[in-house]
Amino acid sequence: MTRNRRRKTAIRAHQAETGSRYMVARRQLAEPTSPASAPVAEPPAGVEILPPLAAWNRPHDCRWWAETTAAHGPLMALTISRGDRWWELDDLAREVAGALQDRPTQERGLWINHGRYYVTKREHLSGIAAALDAAGALSRLTFRAVPDAAHCEHANCRRRRGKPPVQRAESAGPAEAPPAVVFGLMPSLAEIMEQHRLLSYFGFGVFPSIGQTYAQYRVELAAERARLAEHEESVQEIAIWLHDNVRPIMKPTIGSYTMKHVVENAIGRHVSNGELIAAALIAGYPYRGDHPNADFGMSARDVDRLRKAARTA
Structure with a gap:
């Protein structure tokens, strides 16, 4: 049996098992499977992990986040504010993640540039924080969580995962204008x-x-x-x-x-x-x-x- 026929047979089997359509079953088999779940590293005392940036939650980014998490396990994003000794501090963080550029590419740890942040494994959180703290530069380090792309509610992403889109509640009439901002009614x-x-x-x-x-x-x-x-x-x-x-x-x-x-x-x-x-x-x-x-x-x-x-x- 050729590889193409084996693949089609596997898709048909998955389709029969899940009851999904052929194209959905094919996409699900094509996506990488998640590695064994590892405990998520907790931040050391005094270190705060901020929520993901809003721009990271766009639908066309979700596949990348989902595939990167599936391939490498829990992730985090970090940035070091620019200024004196930036290259030195960047090397300290990279060294903890095993991502120094003098290492062979195939042996280099995860360190992906994403705007002004770098994405790496969350297991390195404590080590990176300790390294910059020892260098007296912990205040220049910012950590952010990454989106949980495996459970997002975007219609395209749910379709890719073989799930129906979220049903929107039917409107009983024309949408009302948002209430005016009034002192005492808006957030404090x-x-x-x-x-x-x-x-x-x-x-x-x-x-x-x-x-x-x-x-x-x-x-x-x-x-x-x-x-x-x-x-x-x-x-x-x-x-x-x-x-x-x-x-x-x-x-x-x-x-x-x-x-x-x-x-x-x-x-x-x-x-x-x-x-x-x-x-x-x-x-x-x-x-x-x-x-x-x-x-x-x-x-x-x-x-x-x-x-x-x-x-x-």
């Missing part, structure tokens, strides 16, 4: 800060200092978060102003630092980067990025209109 600053543990008066995180230890970073972050918490009334005022003057759009294109100057010119007082970010999150604008600025889904036409009004005032 405390709720937003609980969801975003790095959000501070500075923005996301704090301004990095050369030689700063991780303990010093945490102390400074706590102080900047306390400073932001003291400006709740200001943040709520900015959130209401944004809602009344800038329409939301799906694609985040307007930077928080740019937008803070627009708001300053409009309301006539200083606005910190962190206040603007917190207000935009409260008002519900789509966003991406978190170090130290963020981009928000705000209408460029409205922003340009506000800029022109400030120039002619």
